[in-house]
Amino acid sequence: MSDRGFTAVAGVNLPLAGRRNRPSPSFAGSAAGPVNGFFEWFGSLGIFSWQVLKAAVTPPYEWRELIRQLDEVGSKSLPLVAMAGAAIGVIISLEARYSLSRFGAKSMFPATLVYSVIQVMGPIITGLVVSGRVGAGIGAELASMKVTEQIDAIEASAINPYRLLASTRILACVLMLPMLTLATDACALVTGWFAQNLVEPLSFHQFISSGFNGATFNAFLPPTFKTAVYGLIIGLIACFQGMRTRGGAEGVGRAATNSVVLGSLFLILADVVLVKFILVFFP
Amino acid sequence: MATAYDIPAKQAEPEQDGRASVVAVENLRKTFASHTVLNGISLSVSRGETLAVLGRSGTGKSVLLRLIIGLETPDSGSIRIHGQDIAGLALDRMGEIRKKMGFLFQHAALYDSLTVGENVAFPLVHHRRDMSRSERGDRVEQLLAEVGMEGNLDAMPSDISGGMQKRVGLARALALEPEILLLDEPTAGLDPISSGEIGDLILKLQRERRMASIVVTHDLHSARTIANRLALLDQGNVVIEGRFEDLQQSDIEFVKEFLRQS
Numbered sequence: 093m094s095d096r097g098f099t100a101v102a103g104v105n106l107p108l109a110g111r112r113n114r115p116s117p118s119f120a121g122s123a124a125g126p127v128n129g130f131f132e133w134f135g136s137l138g139i140f141s142w143q144v145l146k147a148a149v150t151p152p153y154e155w156r157e158l159i160r161q162l163d164e165v166g167s168k169s170l171p172l173v174a175m176a177g178a179a180i181g182v183i184i185s186l187e188a189r190y191s192l193s194r195f196g197a198k199s200m201f202p203a204t205l206v207y208s209v210i211q212v213m214g215p216i217i218t219g220l221v222v223s224g225r226v227g228a229g230i231g232a233e234l235a236s237m238k239v240t241e242q243i244d245a246i247e248a249s250a251i252n253p254y255r256l257l258a259s260t261r262i263l264a265c266v267l268m269l270p271m272l273t274l275a276t277d278a279c280a281l282v283t284g285w286f287a288q289n290l291v292e293p294l295s296f297h298q299f300i301s302s303g304f305n306g307a308t309f310n311a312f313l314p315p316t317f318k319t320a321v322y323g324l325i326i327g328l329i330a331c332f333q334g335m336r337t338r339g340g341a342e343g344v345g346r347a348a349t350n351s352v353v354l355g356s357l358f359l360i361l362a363d364v365v366l367v368k369f370i371l372v373f374f375p
Numbered sequence: 376m377a378t379a380y381d382i383p384a385k386q387a388e389p390e391q392d393g394r395a396s397v398v399a400v401e402n403l404r405k406t407f408a409s410h411t412v413l414n415g416i417s418l419s420v421s422r423g424e425t426l427a428v429l430g431r432s433g434t435g436k437s438v439l440l441r442l443i444i445g446l447e448t449p450d451s452g453s454i455r456i457h458g459q460d461i462a463g464l465a466l467d468r469m470g471e472i473r474k475k476m477g478f479l480f481q482h483a484a485l486y487d488s489l490t491v492g493e494n495v496a497f498p499l500v501h502h503r504r505d506m507s508r509s510e511r512g513d514r515v516e517q518l519l520a521e522v523g524m525e526g527n528l529d530a531m532p533s534d535i536s537g538g539m540q541k542r543v544g545l546a547r548a549l550a551l552e553p554e555i556l557l558l559d560e561p562t563a564g565l566d567p568i569s570s571g572e573i574g575d576l577i578l579k580l581q582r583e584r585r586m587a588s589i590v591v592t593h594d595l596h597s598a599r600t601i602a603n604r605l606a607l608l609d610q611g612n613v614v615i616e617g618r619f620e621d622l623q624q625s626d627i628e629f630v631k632e633f634l635r636q637s
Contacts, residue, residue, distance in 0.1 A: 147466075240482070241480050241482065242484055244441075245480060245485075245486070247446060247473075249498045249547075250498070250502065251470070252467060
């Protein structure tokens, strides 16, 4: 990698601003060297991740900023994921009832809804919704700070921007995604049951006991806590895109868009690996 | 007989004891892509001294300040702060050195989501953790009073003028009582009255605090008002360095042209 700003691999931290003398590698690469661009992007992301990790585990810890970010990522995303969960619950309920009726397996409805929501739809929908809201927000905020030299001002004030800005946001995403997923799941199950109840009366107690019948922790905890990895991806990509932005308002827009697009893409790709991992280690 | 270019006898005199350089830059080179911005320049500043770096746009004046505070990395050459070479220092170690430095950005670079008071308090919150909230509040008020911004504690940066933003930026730069002050175009974009006020303010702070200062500016008038020494940059090199009289007496065509046009 040619960028002097990234010689941190040798154990030296160089300033974020030191990268401005070279064009930032884009994920898709340039027309001249898409392969180089692709690998440079991943190399830069790897070094960025190392810097953030180092900053996160060494004091001073930015508790106040972390709490602010937990509120920003968690509480403020709650209405959105709750609504998304509610909609998904109704959709799965309608689809499942129709499909199961065709195969004469209507009794399987509660279990189908519960497993579909908790193992598949709840985590992925929460991840995508948070990627859209929080990823874009972090990407745009940090990019705007970058182009107006506010991140340089933080660094000039002897404050590590990886610690203050990146590690707090990433950690907030990691901690909040499983919590938000639980909220999505709960809303989806309630509205799924409600939609079913309108057609065929079924008590909530009966629905839950039938749905969770024979279920183990392995069936539900790994799919919920895998969303911590989604949080890591969303936070990391958004902070990376934001803090390396160049080019004024256009750069800010690009950072926000890339944060969402790449965050969502990697989240779905990671899910492929995570599902296999869960099936192997938590059968 | 006094001329329009006489240096006002206002500046604080630099320290004479030992003359150790607080900031020393040697053979500094910096290239962006294929464009050489700094081509092996050497400069130094002692305690209590103010060096004004002048030159046309794009001659690397701001880059020089960014290199000194470690926001850019040089291609070659050394930058010594209190004798310590800052090349290759880890971010946290560099942070310890930065605590002794105050930096005023060209566009102030205030945190736009924080109030004026919070902007000034920002370095104190992070580096003076032993300070109580009331002590910090008093210190912020004192700093804002020093730069003539008392009463604007709760204003947002977007609600104040460019000159006021620079004053707040200066108060923030002074919050940790730096030994070195780096000012990037402190009067650029300001009307002559605001520009004069900022110049007077820098002079006053300089007299009171005896910092080593480097001021990057286009403004020859404010440079000769606030600086003990001037360095004129062109094409990445120091064309001339000295007192204002030295520039006036120079036979170098670029220096004559610069003085004529300023």
